[in-house]
Amino acid sequence: MSASLSILGCGYLGSALASRALAEGWTVSALTRNSVTASKLRDLGVTQVVEANIEDDSWHQSLSPEQDFVVNCVGSSSPEVEGYVTSYVEGQNSAMNWLKEGRVGSYVFTSSCSVYPQTGRKLVDENSSCAGVSERGGLLLAAEQISFPPPPSIQRSFILRLGGIYGPGRHLMLEKVRNGQSFDGNADRILNLIHRDDGVGAILACLLSGDSNLGRIYNVTDGNHSPRGQIVEWLAGKLSLESPAFANDDEENTPNRKVSTNRIMEELEWSPTYSSFIEGYADLLT
Numbered sequence: 001m002s003a004s005l006s007i008l009g010c011g012y013l014g015s016a017l018a019s020r021a022l023a024e025g026w027t028v029s030a031l032t033r034n035s036v037t038a039s040k041l042r043d044l045g046v047t048q049v050v051e052a053n054i055e056d057d058s059w060h061q062s063l064s065p066e067q068d069f070v071v072n073c074v075g076s077s078s079p080e081v082e083g084y085v086t087s088y089v090e091g092q093n094s095a096m097n098w099l100k101e102g103r104v105g106s107y108v109f110t111s112s113c114s115v116y117p118q119t120g121r122k123l124v125d126e127n128s129s130c131a132g133v134s135e136r137g138g139l140l141l142a143a144e145q146i147s148f149p150p151p152p153s154i155q156r157s158f159i160l161r162l163g164g165i166y167g168p169g170r171h172l173m174l175e176k177v178r179n180g181q182s183f184d185g186n187a188d189r190i191l192n193l194i195h196r197d198d199g200v201g202a203i204l205a206c207l208l209s210g211d212s213n214l215g216r217i218y219n220v221t222d223g224n225h226s227p228r229g230q231i232v233e234w235l236a237g238k239l240s241l242e243s244p245a246f247a248n249d250d251e252e253n254t255p256n257r258k259v260s261t262n263r264i265m266e267e268l269e270w271s272p273t274y275s276s277f278i279e280g281y282a283d284l285l286t
Contacts, residue, residue, distance in 0.1 A: 001024065001025075001026075002025055002026065002027075003021075003024075003026045003027070003068040003069060004026065004027045004028075004029075004066075004067045004068045004069070005017075005018075005021050005026050005027070005028050005029070005067065005068065005069045005070070005071065005207075006028075006029045006030070006031070006063055006064075006067045006069070006070045006071075007028065007029070007030045007031070007070075007071050007073065008030075008031045008054055008070065008071065008072040008073070008074060008091075008095055009031065009032070009033075009054050009072055009073050009074020009075065009087070009091065010030035010031060010032045010037065010041060010073070011032060011034065011037055011073070011074070011075055012075070012165070012169070012170055012196065013073045013110065013165060013196060013199055013200065014030065014032075014071065014073045015037065015040065015041060015044070016167075016196050016197060016199075016200050017071060017073070017200045017203055017204075018030060018041060018044060018046055019044055020200055020204065022044060022045050022046070027047055028045075028046045028047060029046065029047055029048040029049070029050075029063055029064075030046050030048070030049050030050070031049075031050045031052060031054060031059055031063060032049065032050075032051060033051065033052065033053050033054070033077070034051075035051060038051045048062075048063065050062045050063055053077070053086075053091075054072075054074050054087065054091035054094055054095065055086050055087065055090035055091045055093075055094050056094065057094060057097070057098075059098075060094075060097070060098045060101075063098070064102065065098050065099050065100075065101050065102025065103070065104065065153075066102045066103055066104075067102070067104050067105070068104075068105045068106070069104070069105060069106050069107075069108075069207045070095075070099065070104050070106075070107050070108070070154075071107075071108045071109075071110070071203055071207075072091070072092065072095050072107070072108070072109045072110070072147075073108075073109075073110040073203075074087050074088070074091050075087065076088065081135055081136060081139070084136050084139040084140070085139060088139055088140055088142070088143035089139055089142050089143050089146070091143070092109065092143040092146040092147055093146060095147070096146055096147060096151060099151070099153050099154060100151060100153050101153075102153060103153055103155075104153060104154045104155065105155050105156070106154075106155065106156050106157075106158065106206065106207050106215075107147060107150060107154045107156070107157045107158070108157075108158045108159075108160060108203050108206050108207065109143065109144065109147050109148075109157070109158070109159050109160070110160050110162055110199070110203070111140050111141075111143065111144050111159050111160065111161045111162070112137070112140055112161060112162055113161050113162065113163050113164075113192050113219065113221065113259045114133075114134065114136065114137040114140065114255070115130050115133055115137045115138075115140055115141050115144075115161060116128060116130060116133070116137075116161075116255060116257055116259065117130065117131070117132045117133045117134065117137065117253070117255050118255060118256075118257040119253060119254070119255060119256045119257065120256065120257075121190055121256055121257065121258060122257050122258070123257070123258045123260055124257050124258070124259055124260065125219065125259075125260040125262065125263065126161075126216075126217045126218065126219055126263055132253075134255075144159050144217075147159070148215070148217070149215070150215065156213070156214050156215035157215045158206040158215050158216060158217075158218065159216075159217040159218070160199075160202055160203065160206065160218055160220050161217065161218070161219045161220065161259075162194055162199055162202075162220045162221070163191075163192035163193050163194040163219075163220065163221035163222070163259060164191060164192065164193045164194065165193075165194055165195075165196055165199055166193060166194075166195060166196065166280065166281075166284075167195050167196030167197060167280070167284070168196070168283075168284065170196065171281070171284050173231060173232065173235065174235055174281060174284060174285075176244065177232055177235045177236050177239060177241060177243075177244060178239060178241070180241070180242070180244060181244060182244050182245045182246065182247040183228065183232065183244060183245070183246045183247065184246075184247055184248060185228070185246065185248065185249070185250045185254065186228070186246060186249055186250045186254075186256075187227060187228055187229025187232070187246040188227045188228070188229060189227065189228050189250060189254065189256045190225050190226070190227060190228075190256055190257065190258055191225075191226055191227070191228050191231065191277075192221040192222075192225065192257075192258070192259040193221060193222055193224070193226075193277060193280070194220055194221050194222055194272070195222065195272065195273070195274035195280040197273060197274070198220075198222065198272040198273055198274055199220060201270060201272075201273065202218070202220040202264060202268075202270055205264070205268040205269075205270040206218070206268065209267075209268050213267065213268070216263070216267070218261075218263055218264040218267075218268070219259050219260060219261050219263065219264065220261060220264060221259050221261055221272075222261075222272045222274060222275055222276055222277075222280070223260075223261045223265075223272070223275070224275065224276040224277065225258040225259075226276065226277055228246070229246065231277050232244060232246075234277070234278065234281075235281060238281075238285055239285070
């Protein structure tokens with residue numbers, strides 16, 4: 001299959017997506033704010049790489065809005081609230097303004113499970129309430145609502161609420177265990193994780209889904225729902241190290257929920273290759 005794909009906010013996840021798409025023979029263009037990433041994308045064979053911030057309009061004339069697929073997988077420019085406003089809300093507005101001038105088959109925005117504020121290890125799905133979400137999670141919801149439902153120039157729009165992404169080059173928990181650093185918060189808080197490559201697989205499952213799917217919101221995690229302490233203890237055991245301590249309690253109302261992925265597994269027949277942290281971290285430990 002030959003297709004055109006433009007990746008906005010092409011960083012850690014987007015670079016892996018670009019590599020997969022190029023391997024399939026697709027024509028790939030990318031927008032990134034990072035000059036080092038831009039150089040690596042060019043080395044991969046990405047046809048056109050534009051260096052700019054997604055919230056700016058300066059890149060609109062450099063990338064064609066006539067695409068089979070567009071994926072916005074931008075990350076926040078900073079962990080502060082201002083970074084979320086700039087990258088997600090203003091960035092999504094910029095992307096929609098760009099796309100109004102073209103025609104796109106499918107648009108995917110990678111959001112986050114942080115839109116779910118639930119506590120007490122409750123099971124949540126795409127129909128669960130987001131009332132009471134944190135300020136940052138609320139900004140992600142605002143970005144979702146800008147693109148979903150899609151404007152007329154986009155045939156269908158998908159929102160992927162991803163779990164915590166880890167994989168090659170991004171494994172903070174592993175490095176903290178190696179360095180003997182303590183962890184903040186409770187050991188029994190559930191982590192909803194997703195390996196980078198499975199995140200790419202979920203994006204492709206949306207893009208390649210049948211025409212009867214007019215666009216949906218999907219949760220994307222490995223479905224394992226493991227407590228933080230269990231992951232840390234397993235990593236320490238594999239490294240033959242003492243398990244680091246958890247230094248203090250979580251703040252009140254810190255989200256602690258199990259995110260269901262039944263919808264994407266049933267509707268798109270997607271399933272993670274790395275079905276738990278054990279499979280995912282095994283490759284990173286070698």
